[in-house]
Amino acid sequence: MFDPVIAPSGTLLGLLQRGRGDGTLHALAAPRAEALAALNHCVLNDPRHDWQAENRSLYYARLYLDLHGSLEELERHLFDADDHLDTDEARTGLTLAVLGHLASYGRGDALALLRRYAERGANWAWALDELALRDNDRGLRALATSVLARFPATPEGDAELAATVRDAFEPRPWRLWAEDDRPAVGARVRAAREAGSFDRWQRQMRPTGPRPGWSVQAVFDWAEQGLERGSDLHVPAARCLSAVAGPDDRPAIIHTAQHGPDGARSAALHYLAESRDPVVLDLIETATLSGSVTVAEAAVSAFERMCGDEAVDRARRWVHRPDALGASAAGVLACRGGTKDAQLVLGALRRTVRADGPDAPPLWTLVDGAGRLGIGCAAPVLRHVYRETASSQLRGRAARALAATDSSFATGLAVECLWDCEETTREVAALHAETGDVRVADRLRRLAADPAEEAEVQTAVRSRIGPDIPAV
Helix, strand or coil: CCCCCCCCCCCHHHHHHHHHHHHHHHHHHCCCHHHHHHHHHHHHHHCCCCCCCCCHHHHHHHHHHCCCCCCCHHHHHHHCHHHHCCHHHHHHHHHHHHHHHHHHCCHHHHHHHHHHHHHHHHCCHHHHHHHHHCCHHHHHHCCCCHCCCEEEEECHHHHHHHHHHCCCCCHHHHHHHHHCCCCCHHHHHHHHHHHHHHHHHHHHHHCCCCCCCCCCHHHHHHHHHHHHCCCHHHHHHHHHHHHHCCCHHHHHHHHHHHHHHHHHHHHHHHHHHCHHHHHHCHHHHHHHCCCCCHHHHHHHHHHHHHCHHHHHHHHHHHCCCCHHHHHHHHHHHHHHCCCHHHHHHHHHHHHHHHHCCHHHCCCCHHHHHHHHHHCCHHHHHHHHHHHHCCCCCHHHHHHHHHHCCCCCCCCCCCHCCCCCCHHHHHHHHHHCCCCHHHHHHHHHHHHHHHCCCCCCHHHHHCCCCCCCCCCC
C-alpha cells in the first residue's frame, strides 16, 4: 500500500485526514456538500500511515451522523470492480469499520450494507467481524450459506475453511453456525472447528527454536540461520544466551560481539547489554561503525534497552552525534534522564523537527521526554508537532506533553482534543479542558452519554462533571 498523500494542516481535508478535533469543528461549520466530500475522501482513501495503530473509524462515523451523510459513496467503493482485483484489506477496512460504528448507532442502512458485503465482497471476513459485534443472531445465521459457499467441498476447501475458522477474530458467527441443524452448515463448521483445533495442537507439539541443552555456539548458529531466512532473532537469542551461558563463556561472547557474523554479533551485543557487562558500551560504539547496517541497528537497539546510570551517562556523551546512535542517546535521556538533561532533550527535539519534520520517528520519545521533564520552553515546538504531524498517535503524545508544559493548553488545544480521533487524546482533554467554555460542557456530556465511547474517556469525563459545569 502506498503512503497516503496528506493535505496541508490548514485545510479541511488535511484536518480530517489527521483526525484532529478541529476537523470535526470545521466540517460542521463548512458547507455540508464540501464537508461530506472531504469526509468521503478520507474514508475511501485511508489517510493513516499505520492503519493498525491509529484510530479514525469512530471519528468519521460520528461526523457522518452529525452531517446526516448518506452512504452512497461508501457503497460504490465497496462494490467497485476493484474490490476483486485489489484484495488488500486496507482498501476497504476503514470503510467497513466506519459502517460498523454507524450500525452500532442505529443506522439500519449501514447494517444492511455490511450484510451485503459479507455475502459478496472480497474483504468479507472484516465485514463479518463487524457484524459479529453488532448484528443479531437471526441476521448472522442468514449469512451462513453464502459465506460457506466461498469454500468448495474439497479437501483444499475444507482445509481453507478450517484455517479461517481457527484464525477468526470474532468467533461468534462460527459458533452460531456450528449449532445449525443443516449438514451443509452445522456439520461442516463443526468439522472445521475440530480440524482447526487439531492443527493448533499439532503446531504446539512441533515447536521450532531453541531446545534445552543448547550451547552458546548453537544459539549463535540459530540467530545466524534466522537472519539468513530474513528473521531478526537477536533479542530471543539473547534471552537464550541468558539461560545457557556461564561465566566461562564471556570471552567467546565478547569475541563474537567484536568479530562474529551479523546475526551472532547482534545477539551477543543484546546479551551483553541486558547483562550490563562493563565492556558493552564500547562494543556498541564500535559496532555502529562496523559498516553493517544489521549490526549497527542491533547495537543501537541494544543500547536503547539498557537500564542503569552507566547508559544515561554514556548517552550524555553521545547525544551530540549526528547519527542513529546520537538520536538513540537523546531518546535515552528523554526517557531516563534527569532535570539537568532538559536542555539536551530540548536541543534534540528542535534539531529533529528542523531536520526531519514533524513525523520523524525519534520525536515519539523526545516529545514524551519534554513532557516528563516539564520543559516549558518546549511548548512552541510541541504545538508545531501537534498541528502538523500526520500521526494521530504522535499528536496525542504532544497533547500529553503540552498538558505538562503549556499553561494555555486547558483553554486552547485541550478544547479541540475533545473531538480528537484517538481516545487517549480525548481522555487527556477531558482531564484538562477548561469547563467554563460552553462547548466543553456540552461535549463532556455527550461523551459521557455515548455508548461507543471508551471507558477510560468516560471515567475522565465523569471526574469533571459536577455542579460547577454550566447548564447547556
